[in-house]
Amino acid sequence: MSRTGVANPPTHADPDPRFPFPHNPTPTRCQTEPATFDFAHGDSSGETRAVREKRLARAHRACSGCPIVKDCLKWALVNQPLTKVGIFAATTPSQRTALRKRMVDRLGPDWIDVLADQDRARRERAAAARHTPLTVNQARIIRLDREINGPMPQPLTPAQQQRNMARLMAGLKAA
Ligand code: SF4
Structure with a gap:
């Protein structure tokens, strides 16, 4: 699925099932105005630099106020083949590349697996807490x-x- 909620045509890469795209009860700005979030190096689609920068600033502001920005960033980082273009969580593709390098420095080359393990442990703790009644x-x-x-x-x-x-x-x- 794309972030607009519309099924994508088949691609060579599927989203990592360990990191589902975060759910938000109301449509996010990138779903209601996806054109604002379009961003690809060397492709300005005919718009002037000033217009483009204004549009990207609008996307950055929208992401900054988005309730699922943290999980959106994680999704975009782990799903690199699906996020080569576009603004996700207020980041451009080159900013995400830099962030991925930092993740390798921090967590090692298997950083995606490490994140998946952390998420699973967090979910298990939350489930255990829900099922342990108070004394x-x-x-x-x-x-x-x-x-x-x-x-x-x-x-x-x-x-x-x-x-x-x-x-x-x-x-x-x-x-
Ligand atoms: S953070 Fe930005 S790109 Fe991510 S869901 Fe929210 S509006 Fe969309």
């Missing part, structure tokens, strides 16, 4: 915390944390 005491502490302290402001200062803990302990004793 009676943990549930009681959480309920009391909500009753006594209300919604938690972010971020808590150390003094607030200490005060909340004292109130929680007092509540537990009284319960």
Whole structure:
């Protein structure tokens, strides 16, 4: 599938199934205005440099505010054969090439496998957490915390944390 949601013609490369393109509940800007994200070296499609730069700046702004930008970048990096052209996650093809080199430096030549393993471990931890029910005491502490302290402001200062803990302990004793 392309990022416009339309099936691509068969290509010599398929997306890496370990990294599905991130889902967003509403269409992203690259889906609603794909022409803005077109970018290929040496192909300005007849538009002036100024017009092109303005268009690319618009694509960069759209990506910067996109809720799935992080996973989009990962998808674009691991699927190099499918992202030789175009703006993905506010990066041009040459910027992605540079980022891939950095990934090799950081994680080694098998960096894609390393990322896939990290993702799988993260999913397994999340699944385990979902399936491990809270103990009676943990549930009681959480309920009391909500009753006594209300919604938690972010971020808590150390003094607030200490005060909340004292109130929680007092509540537990009284319960
Ligand atoms: S980050 Fe940019 S290219 Fe990626 S899905 Fe969002 S709008 Fe599209």
